[in-house]
Amino acid sequence: MNTEEQIKKLIEEITPFLNADGGNVEFIKYENKIVYVRLSGACENCNLIDYTLKDGILNYLKEHIDEIEDVINVPV
Numbered sequence: 001m002n003t004e005e006q007i008k009k010l011i012e013e014i015t016p017f018l019n020a021d022g023g024n025v026e027f028i029k030y031e032n033k034i035v036y037v038r039l040s041g042a043c044e045n046c047n048l049i050d051y052t053l054k055d056g057i058l059n060y061l062k063e064h065i066d067e068i069e070d071v072i073n074v075p076v
Contacts, residue, residue, distance in 0.1 A: 006065055007030055010060060013060075018043060022041050024040045025040075034068075036074050037071060039073050058071040
């Protein structure tokens with residue numbers, strides 16, 4: 001399984017947690033050690049979006065894939 005496939009699998013694992021609060025996360029791409037996602041639903045306008053990205057998604061991904069350096073939200 002390559003890195004992009006691993007990232008997609010991990011994002012699928014955390015999506016239900018965001019769905020439970022009315023949000024969603026979609027994988028966009030992985031490039032230069034940066035994961036690009038799109039947060040939508042309740043996450044899109046939430047004041048805690050930075051915490052979701054950095055303390056939630058980034059930390060979870062880095063626990064499994066050391067090379068990831070950042071996660072960036074790509075708004076619609």
